[in-house]
Amino acid sequence: MLLRVLTTILLLIVAVRSAEERRKKKAVITSLHAKWSQTSFLAETSEFMAKESNAIFWKYIEAIVERVNPIEWNSFSDAKQHDMAVRLSVPLLPYSRNKLLKFALSLRVHSPIVQLFQQLGAENVVNCEAYALVHGEVICDAEDLERSVNSANERGPSSTLYSVDHVYMKSRSHETTVIIYGELGSKTWLSLHLAAKKLAKNKKAKYVFRHWSKEARDDKVLLSGYGVELAIKSTEYKAMDDSNIAGKSQSEEGSDTDIPDYEDINGFNFNILRKLYSDSKESLDQFRLHLLEKDELTPLKVWQVQDLSYQASQRIVSATPEKVIGLLTEISQNFPLLARSISRQNVKKEFRTEVQANQELTLSELGIAEGDSALLINGISVDVDPLDVFGVLELLKQEVKLADGFYKLGFKKEYLTILLNIEQTDDRSSYALDFRNAFPEYLNNLDTNSQYRQWGNSVKLMLQPYFPGMIRPIARNLFTLIFIVDPSQKETKNLLKFAYSFYTHEIPIRLGVVFVVNDDKSLSGFEDASVAMLN
Numbered sequence: 001m002l003l004r005v006l007t008t009i010l011l012l013i014v015a016v017r018s019a020e021e022r023r024k025k026k027a028v029i030t031s032l033h034a035k036w037s038q039t040s041f042l043a044e045t046s047e048f049m050a051k052e053s054n055a056i057f058w059k060y061i062e063a064i065v066e067r068v069n070p071i072e073w074n075s076f077s078d079a080k081q082h083d084m085a086v087r088l089s090v091p092l093l094p095y096s097r098n099k100l101l102k103f104a105l106s107l108r109v110h111s112p113i114v115q116l117f118q119q120l121g122a123e124n125v126v127n128c129e130a131y132a133l134v135h136g137e138v139i140c141d142a143e144d145l146e147r148s149v150n151s152a153n154e155r156g157p158s159s160t161l162y163s164v165d166h167v168y169m170k171s172r173s174h175e176t177t178v179i180i181y182g183e184l185g186s187k188t189w190l191s192l193h194l195a196a197k198k199l200a201k202n203k204k205a206k207y208v209f210r211h212w213s214k215e216a217r218d219d220k221v222l223l224s225g226y227g228v229e230l231a232i233k234s235t236e237y238k239a240m241d242d243s244n245i246a247g248k249s250q251s252e253e254g255s256d257t258d259i260p261d262y263e264d265i266n267g268f269n270f271n272i273l274r275k276l277y278s279d280s281k282e283s284l285d286q287f288r289l290h291l292l293e294k295d296e297l298t299p300l301k302v303w304q305v306q307d308l309s310y311q312a313s314q315r316i317v318s319a320t321p322e323k324v325i326g327l328l329t330e331i332s333q334n335f336p337l338l339a340r341s342i343s344r345q346n347v348k349k350e351f352r353t354e355v356q357a358n359q360e361l362t363l364s365e366l367g368i369a370e371g372d373s374a375l376l377i378n379g380i381s382v383d384v385d386p387l388d389v390f391g392v393l394e395l396l397k398q399e400v401k402l403a404d405g406f407y408k409l410g411f412k413k414e415y416l417t418i419l420l421n422i423e424q425t426d427d428r429s430s431y432a433l434d435f436r437n438a439f440p441e442y443l444n445n446l447d448t449n450s451q452y453r454q455w456g457n458s459v460k461l462m463l464q465p466y467f468p469g470m471i472r473p474i475a476r477n478l479f480t481l482i483f484i485v486d487p488s489q490k491e492t493k494n495l496l497k498f499a500y501s502f503y504t505h506e507i508p509i510r511l512g513v514v515f516v517v518n519d520d521k522s523l524s525g526f527e528d529a530s531v532a533m534l535n
Contacts, residue, residue: 030230033220039114041078042068042184043211045085047110048101049092050166051397056092057166061184061193061209063088070187096400103393111221113164114211121181121212129214130182130189132196133159134205142195145178149205152176161208168200168207176205181212226389304343310352311345435482440512443503446477451506473508481509486516488529 042064050057067088076084082105089101104110124133128140135152136159139145152158158177161167178196182189193209200207273284300308312331319327331338359370366381368374375382378399382392446452457475466472471479483499485492499511518528525532 030225032223032225032228034108034111034223036111036115036118036221037216038078038219038221039108039111039118040183040185040211040213041082041085041105042088043114044105044108044110045089045101046184046211047113048104049089052093052097054166055169058169059092060088063092064184065190065193068185070185070190073185094400094404096404097397100393100396100400103396107224107226107389107393108221109390109393116164117181117210118212118216120210124181126214128188129186130180130192130212132192133179133181135159135177139192142191145192145195146199146204149176149178149199152205166209168197168209174200174203174206177208178205179208179210181210183211183213224389300339300343304340307347308339308343310347310355311342313355314347314351315342315345317351435484435512435514438514440482440514443499443511443513446475446508446510452508455508471508473506477510479509480512482512482514484514484516488532 046057046060046064049060068084073081086098086102086105090098093101124131124138126138126140128138130140132139132145132148134145134148135155135157137148137152137155139148153176158175159179161177178199180189180192180196182192196205196207199205268288270284270288274281277284312335316324316328316331331342335342366374366376373384375384375387377392377395380395380399382395446455447457452473452475455473455475459474459476459478461472461474462478464472481499481502483495485495496513499513502509502511517531520528523531
């Protein structure tokens with residue numbers, strides 16, 4: 001008896017490991033690469049700095065000069081180069097924008113612009129680790145740079161500059177241009193950089209820097225998979241009627257009759273196992289259930305599916321704060337595999353009530369129906385259908401910049417949430433003014449003035465197509481524009497100029513003026529300028 005039990009336990013252990021290995025073999029591992037070679041994290045970080053400002057870009061370059069050892073730099077792995085690039089940015093960026101830098105590096109946002117400079121540098125045939133281009137002359141030695149600058153005007157115009165070029169701050173207006181091509185952190189780039197910087201400070205040349213590496217790496221840039229779809233189709237089909245499988249398995253558990261569902265599951269024939277180990281049927285049934293749960297295509301009953309969204313959400317909100325994002329990612333990416341396990345999750349009554357309240361109030365205001373998704377960043381609605389992670393990054397940059405601006409004005413963290421919760425609306429016409437009692441002085445009348453007689457006066461003309469953004473000329477007072485002005489104020493002149501321009505160009509709008517004057521009847525024009533102007 002003991003030997004049989006030990007044999008059964010050993011069989012179960014081997015079976016579980018075999019099933020686990022079989023499941024792991026089903027995994028599909030993919031990677032997405034760009035068509036260009038790997039680019040330097042220092043270069044990409046510097047481009048992030050350039051987006052902040054040209055001054056911050058050159059401060060970052062100076063940090064590289066001071067803190068990066070050219071000899072050690074070439075021996076750094078990609079991970080060390082990434083850490084070094086981020087570490088150098090810490091003194092130059094606020095904490096919030098440093099987080100965005102890491103996000104941008106993970107997306108390789110600035111790798112294309114680095115590759116653009118690489119292609120520009122490859123247009124010149126050189127045999128140098130770094131070089132300078134001075135009005136068509138290629139210089140590899142820093143000692144020859146000043147000589148080439150002195151004779152630059154004799155060789156004609158300089159190379160074309162682009163809006164993405166990095167021009168040293170103190171040399172923008174000089175006609176002689178020195179373009180340095182090199183890899184940040186390298187020894188050859190450093191010597192040329194220092195020489196070009198000296199010339200720029202002495203106002204002898206305009207210094208422009210472009211990323212370039214002589215030896216392109218064999219490995220390509222590894223990209224994130226946002227917006228990329230991997231479609232895998234299985235050409236193996238198996239037709240079977242599984243409508244009553246689960247019901248039969250539950251009702252007939254413990255019987256000795258053959259059950260079709262028991263015949264072959266992950267390589268195990270449970271009919272034979274149940275006959276050989278009749279006293280371990282319960283353990284075999286549990287092991288069979290374990291294998292079924294590992295199968296991501298295991299069908300669920302209707303009653304198990306109806307609350308699956310509540311159950312998945314409950315599991316996420318019940319996790320500890322440091323595990324919430326990871327659990328949300330896990331459930332989102334492996335939902336079919338975890339569906340059966342999630343279906344056993346208990347949903348608290350308070351949580352269900354909260355979700356229903358959100359759907360009735362908050363989501364209804366945003367026009368979101370049940371089953372839809374929404375992304376709000378500081379109250380800004382982001383369309384999730386054409387979601388572009390790069391657009392999200394730019395939006396985050398704008399919001400962080402705005403928050404930093406408020407912080408510098410003295411708004412601390414506790415006040416920022418109040419600012420974000422201020423109700424904003426695009427409906428600016430929340431009120432109207434009844435100007436009829438003011439008896440405006442009309443400058444024209446489209447119904448009666450002779451200058452508008454050549455226009456048609458039928459309102460049906462509004463149904464006919466016309467140029468976009470323009471008002472169709474109809475000899476009717478359909479539109480009225482009232483200018484409310486104080487004749488004694490200097491600013492009134494600009495408004496009256498607009499009114500006169502509309503009148504002379506025969507814009508199809510009735511124009512009127514309401515003069516704002518002191519309504520004290522005891523005053524005369526000798527005592528109040530506005531009354532004098534009106535009189």
